[in-house]
Amino acid sequence: MVTTAGAGYLTETSDGRAVDERLGNGGLISEDGDAGIFRVHRRAYRDQSLFDAERDRIWGRCWLYLGHASEVPSPGDYKVRTIGGRELIFLRDTNGRIRAFLNSCPHRGTAICREPEGNAKRLRCFYHAWTFDTEGRLVSLPSPEAYPSSSSFRDRLGLRPVAQLEVLRDFVFICFDPDGGDLASYLGEAADFVELVADHSEAGMRVVPGTQRYYSRANWKLGVENAMDGYHFAPSHSTFLNYLKRTGFTTSDEGGRGRILTNGHVVGIQNGHSGRIGFDWEPRFGEAERQRIDGNRQKLFDRLGPDRASFIADHSRTLFMFPNLLLFDIEGISIRLLEPVAPDLTQISAFALAPADEPPEALDVRLRVLTSFIGPGGLATPDDLEAQEAIQRAIVATAGDRSPGVDWNDVSRGMATEAEGGPLRTVDEGRVRAFWRHWAAMVTAPATEER
Amino acid sequence: MTSTTGQHQRALEDVTRTEVEDFLYDEAALLSAWQWDDWLALFEPGARYEVPTFDGQRWAGTEGQYFIADDWDLLQARIIRMKSKNAHAENPPSHTSRLVGNVRHHVEPDGTLAVQANFVVHRMRDGLLDPYVGRYDHRLVVADGALRFRLRRAVLITESVRPGTRLSFIL
Numbered sequence: 086m087v088t089t090a091g092a093g094y095l096t097e098t099s100d101g102r103a104v105d106e107r108l109g110n111g112g113l114i115s116e117d118g119d120a121g122i123f124r125v126h127r128r129a130y131r132d133q134s135l136f137d138a139e140r141d142r143i144w145g146r147c148w149l150y151l152g153h154a155s156e157v158p159s160p161g162d163y164k165v166r167t168i169g170g171r172e173l174i175f176l177r178d179t180n181g182r183i184r185a186f187l188n189s190c191p192h193r194g195t196a197i198c199r200e201p202e203g204n205a206k207r208l209r210c211f212y213h214a215w216t217f218d219t220e221g222r223l224v225s226l227p228s229p230e231a232y233p234s235s236s237s238f239r240d241r242l243g244l245r246p247v248a249q250l251e252v253l254r255d256f257v258f259i260c261f262d263p264d265g266g267d268l269a270s271y272l273g274e275a276a277d278f279v280e281l282v283a284d285h286s287e288a289g290m291r292v293v294p295g296t297q298r299y300y301s302r303a304n305w306k307l308g309v310e311n312a313m314d315g316y317h318f319a320p321s322h323s324t325f326l327n328y329l330k331r332t333g334f335t336t337s338d339e340g341g342r343g344r345i346l347t348n349g350h351v352v353g354i355q356n357g358h359s360g361r362i363g364f365d366w367e368p369r370f371g372e373a374e375r376q377r378i379d380g381n382r383q384k385l386f387d388r389l390g391p392d393r394a395s396f397i398a399d400h401s402r403t404l405f406m407f408p409n410l411l412l413f414d415i416e417g418i419s420i421r422l423l424e425p426v427a428p429d430l431t432q433i434s435a436f437a438l439a440p441a442d443e444p445p446e447a448l449d450v451r452l453r454v455l456t457s458f459i460g461p462g463g464l465a466t467p468d469d470l471e472a473q474e475a476i477q478r479a480i481v482a483t484a485g486d487r488s489p490g491v492d493w494n495d496v497s498r499g500m501a502t503e504a505e506g507g508p509l510r511t512v513d514e515g516r517v518r519a520f521w522r523h524w525a526a527m528v529t530a531p532a533t534e535e536r
Numbered sequence: 537m538t539s540t541t542g543q544h545q546r547a548l549e550d551v552t553r554t555e556v557e558d559f560l561y562d563e564a565a566l567l568s569a570w571q572w573d574d575w576l577a578l579f580e581p582g583a584r585y586e587v588p589t590f591d592g593q594r595w596a597g598t599e600g601q602y603f604i605a606d607d608w609d610l611l612q613a614r615i616i617r618m619k620s621k622n623a624h625a626e627n628p629p630s631h632t633s634r635l636v637g638n639v640r641h642h643v644e645p646d647g648t649l650a651v652q653a654n655f656v657v658h659r660m661r662d663g664l665l666d667p668y669v670g671r672y673d674h675r676l677v678v679a680d681g682a683l684r685f686r687l688r689r690a691v692l693i694t695e696s697v698r699p700g701t702r703l704s705f706i707l
Contacts, residue, residue: 201591295589295601299702321624324617331613369609437601449598453605457613462587462604462703464617467625470702478662 114525115493116518121501123518124493127480130304135528136428143408143527144169146262147348148271150410150422151175153438154183154255155291161204161219167424167432168409169261173247174198178219179206183252185259186221186244197244208244217244254283255290273347278404281397282414285363286440287388292420293452297435299461303473305408305425308433309520311469312403312411312421313351315341315511316498321472325458325465333368334360341511349407349523351516356400359416362451363440364398367416374450405516407523417455429477435460496521547678548643556641556651559683560672564634567706572615575706580677580684582608587690587707603703625704631660632705636672648675648686655690657707668707669693 113135115124129135149168152175156164163176165188172188174197188196190210197210197217207224209216216225221244232238249260251268256279258268269276283290301308311317315338319326329336341355360367364382366375386394404412411421418438425431437455439448458465483492499513509515559578566575579585587604594600606614617623638654651674659666675687690707 293601294591294594294599296591297589297601297603323622324620327620328613328617332609435601445598452598452601453607453610456602456605457610460603462602464610464613467702467704468623471625471704474662 112525113528114521116522118500118504121497121504123496123500123514123521124490125496125521127483127492127494129521129524130306130477130480131428131484133428136425138528138532139425140170141533142530143524144261144425145533146260146265146527147408148249148251148258148260148265148268149408150406150420151185151250151257151259153290153292153420153436154252154257155289155441156436157183158291159204161206162202163198163205163208164202165198165200168259168422170425171261172196173259174208174244175257176219180220182220183250183257184219184221185247185250185257187247189245190215191223191242191245192226215242221246254280256283271348272406273350275346275348275350275352275404275406278352278402278414279406279412281393281402282412282418282438284389284393284397285385285418286442287384288440288442290418290438291441293437293439293448295437297433297460299433299435299470300426301431301433301470301473302429303431303470303477304428305423305431306520306524307473307476308423308431309405309408309411310496310517311473312413313343313353313405313516313520314514315353316514317469317472318512321468322465324468328457328464329367329369338512339510343509343511343513343516345509345516345519349520349527351405351519353403353511353516354400355402355511359401360454361398361401361415362417362447362454363443367454369454370450373446377444377447405520407520413459416458417451419455419459548647548649551641551649551678551683553639553641555683556649556676557636557639559676560636560639560651560653564636568632568634570618570629572618576612576615578683578685579608579611579688580679580686583611583685583687584608585611585614585685585688585706587692587703590692590694604707623704625702628661630705633658633660644675648677649683650674651676655707659705670707 113126113129151168151173152164152166157175157177160177160179160181163174166173166175174186174188176184178184188198190197190212192210192213192215195210195212197208207216207218214227215223218224223239223242247259247261248263249265251258253268253276318338326336336359341353344352344354346352360370362370362374364378364385366378382398385398389397402414406412409423411423413419413421420436420438422434423431424434437452439451443451456463460466461470486492496514496517499510499515500518503509503515563575563578585604585606586602588602589600618626621627635656636653639651641649641651644650651672653672655670655672657668659668670690670692673689673691674685676683677686
């Protein structure tokens, strides 16, 4: 049986035109369980009206990762960060509480924070000198006698907070939808994969200064697919694997297992896939780190017990939290934030997370090892970006082609095995399919103004 | 000050700006021509290549996250990769045009030559032209009478480079 998700989208484009008129096609994903075929229509990566629908139905409704509390350690610390297309002030107020406000003055719309980061007891708009405290209250404005004297007037003109903000073990999440439910319900079992990272150190975890911020000239969903696809690892990253081999270490994605969680979240789990700073030695970590690992493991096992400690120390995990967080708990920990800019442009921010009490020598190894793979200057990530950009450039070739199957991508690997109850291997595409199913359901939901 | 150190520092102090400029221009030509072995020969063994993140520049390489933090092993791995057909991000290769200017230098107390210069590197690939603007903040030494990198540091001055921040080529 062929089922097609996305039929509901046909009458719901933001510009009012029917999709089938333009594309001559029934839906966004096409799934034939009997034949073991799963396809994604290529307009999912390039269509502006779908991008607009995502802004509303996905980025306007889902919980989104904002940042880590350690990025704003002191009262008054703030960062300016764009999430889901909205520029936000991510700050710790003078009472120590984490908050997020839209970075736009309620008066005439000016950006209030024009530096990417800083510390402030008061937030002041330079244009007319309206001044707010770190809890968002309007505390002073020049010549107030010309305004209504009622307190409700001032109350109405405070900084606009995001609808919801919750913190899970220093991981800060926001939701622009006041009716979006709570974070725990949204994360479900994904929460534990965040907590496993938080559990690495008794002293807590901190984001190391220095953001790897870069762009991919490709759709954000290609970044999700890439991270949830172990199939590409060997062919795409042979130069990195050869480098590892020369250091005396071999690895492969075979043996990795995926898990499909709720709400579009998926995870990949590998046993002995790579070394792990602090827990599992590789030759390139050096002799000092080998000696430190023994004591560090013992502390972890004493604190958490053998089951959880072994799950942390001996396994790598890559969590995708729908839609914007990739949490790599691999050789080191990399928090990757995806921010769509346009259908064919994505901003990516990668943060390195480390135990707050990690000795400088170990931190040095961690950052060097992480950066050897990760980021726009690594020995591997640039090839991932190359793949995503090469897809984005090339799928224009088939746009508008109505021949059956031509304007579709295939995501079928492992589908038949999984249907028979076989394992969900990370080298198959099962996690990518789970992502697409959830995406199609979200993006074809009724628009917010029609709810 | 011992006489040995003194002679070493005097030798560095004899280095002229023209020599430093010639070193940087010749290096730029090697990079644009993809002459990797000749380029690597400009480093002393154990040297490093670094590109800090935009907001990580006030941190030393061991304290903050970098775009590139190559020790000698990683730098050699990078060059082996560059020569491989499987360095997909650089196959086909980027073409670069490199302008280096505002060259200044002075001798540091640690016996290295600090070299600062501005750069504008234009990278051509995929039918696009991307500018990279920044400064070099190198540490050089004299070995066998020739200038050599001990630390090659390229610092992007932009908050973010909108397109193609990929640093799969040498900045």
